[in-house]
Amino acid sequence: MDIPYQTEPRKDTGLFNAKLGIWLFLASEVMLFGALFSSYILLRVGAAPGDWPHGLLNIPLGTINTIVLIVSSITVVMAWASLKMKDFAAFRRYQTVTLVCALGFLGIKSYEYNDKFSHYEIQLKDGRVADGHLKETTATEYVLHHAHYVNKAEAAKVTHAYQEREIKHEEITVKKEDVKYMENYGPWHSTYLAIYFTLTGLHALHVIGGALVIAFLWGPGAVMWKTDPERYTNRIEVSGLFWHFVDLVWIFLFPVLYLL
Amino acid sequence: MSLKAFHLVFIIASILMAFGFATWSFLNYFSPIGEWTDLASGIVAILAGLGLVVYERFFLRKFKNVSYI
Numbered sequence: 325m326d327i328p329y330q331t332e333p334r335k336d337t338g339l340f341n342a343k344l345g346i347w348l349f350l351a352s353e354v355m356l357f358g359a360l361f362s363s364y365i366l367l368r369v370g371a372a373p374g375d376w377p378h379g380l381l382n383i384p385l386g387t388i389n390t391i392v393l394i395v396s397s398i399t400v401v402m403a404w405a406s407l408k409m410k411d412f413a414a415f416r417r418y419q420t421v422t423l424v425c426a427l428g429f430l431g432i433k434s435y436e437y438n439d440k441f442s443h444y445e446i447q448l449k450d451g452r453v454a455d456g457h458l459k460e461t462t463a464t465e466y467v468l469h470h471a472h473y474v475n476k477a478e479a480a481k482v483t484h485a486y487q488e489r490e491i492k493h494e495e496i497t498v499k500k501e502d503v504k505y506m507e508n509y510g511p512w513h514s515t516y517l518a519i520y521f522t523l524t525g526l527h528a529l530h531v532i533g534g535a536l537v538i539a540f541l542w543g544p545g546a547v548m549w550k551t552d553p554e555r556y557t558n559r560i561e562v563s564g565l566f567w568h569f570v571d572l573v574w575i576f577l578f579p580v581l582y583l584l
Numbered sequence: 585m586s587l588k589a590f591h592l593v594f595i596i597a598s599i600l601m602a603f604g605f606a607t608w609s610f611l612n613y614f615s616p617i618g619e620w621t622d623l624a625s626g627i628v629a630i631l632a633g634l635g636l637v638v639y640e641r642f643f644l645r646k647f648k649n650v651s652y653i
Contacts, residue, residue: 338653347585387605387625391632394598398639401591405647564587568594575597583608 331554346562350569353530357573360526364519364580377516380509382436386582389432393571396425400538400564407557412549415560419542422567426535433528440517443509444468448502456496458508464500471496520581527577530570537563589652595640602633 328334329341337344368376403418439457446454446466456471470493507513511521541556541563548556609626612618 333653343586390601394636397591397594401587401643404587405650408650561587565590568587568590572594572597575594575601579601579604579608583605 331552331558340558342558342562343565346565350565353569357523357526360519360523361576361580364523367515367519371515377514380440380516381520381582382439383582385432385436386578389429390574390578392425392429392432393574396422396429397568397571399425400567404557404560404564407549407553407560410553412546416542416546419538422538423535423542426531426538429531430528430535433524437521440509444506445474445509445513446498446506447504448498449504450502454496454498456493459495466498466500466503466506468496468498523577523581527570527573530573534563534567534570538567586651586653588647588650591643592640595636595643599633599636599640602629602636605629606633 327341331340333340334344339347399418399421403415403422406412406414406418442457444454444456444458444466446468448454453474454468454471455474456468458466459469460467472491472493473496509517511518541559545559546556548559606626606629609622609629613620613622613626
């Protein structure tokens, strides 16, 4: 039995099955990310002045990741165009670049995550708070790199990411016996980091999922190109639609989380 | 909506983001603690935005026979 509308579009919708399916799925994804974006905006607007942290993220790395995803969206669409022109070798070249971009994005994101997990806030018994990246732990001391003592009055004045550069950083050594409490900048540290890790973690999972599908269609799934090229081209289009959605989410995430 | 149409939407969003980033960089540059890197990133962002406009025109020409649906 043949399943209808696998390659040719239905007359009423103008879409083949997979395209209708991916758009329904993307509509549910819009609701998922939309709810998280709304949560972020409400939490941020509701935060007391000076309470919302700024300048915690690495803007140059975020910019590079944005460029990487824009390039990958171009290669995805060029790969699809190559199949339309029956050039399978060009399709493979473009999708190889897409996969390299996906791995590059995930590599940079992993570095950023690691940077946050090694970034500590240490409350001392004398009331001071040291903030910096844990460079070394000895039997008696913590050595913080690119660190400073937090001045709450000064911190409250930082309302834009770029103002973080006003804070002077140095290497700080803290004795373990002086530590009252210490915590890294994981999702448990603050509301901002909780929603940052939720949004970017969910987005990274989508990047991994999209890359796996693209890799499958590049490798073992490419057998279909020989048996049913039109259906295979449709599959590439559908995977490209998902990839574009993932990229579009990042185009919104980057300015909201890194710049504003 | 085909991949062609979605790609156009994505590139338009990227162009707007590039010009927005340029504005953000220039505002930083003209603030009391602005640095030359802010000016440089603003100029690069404008060039990137213009590059994407040129690319979009190229894309529209290349895909003129592909449906938007």
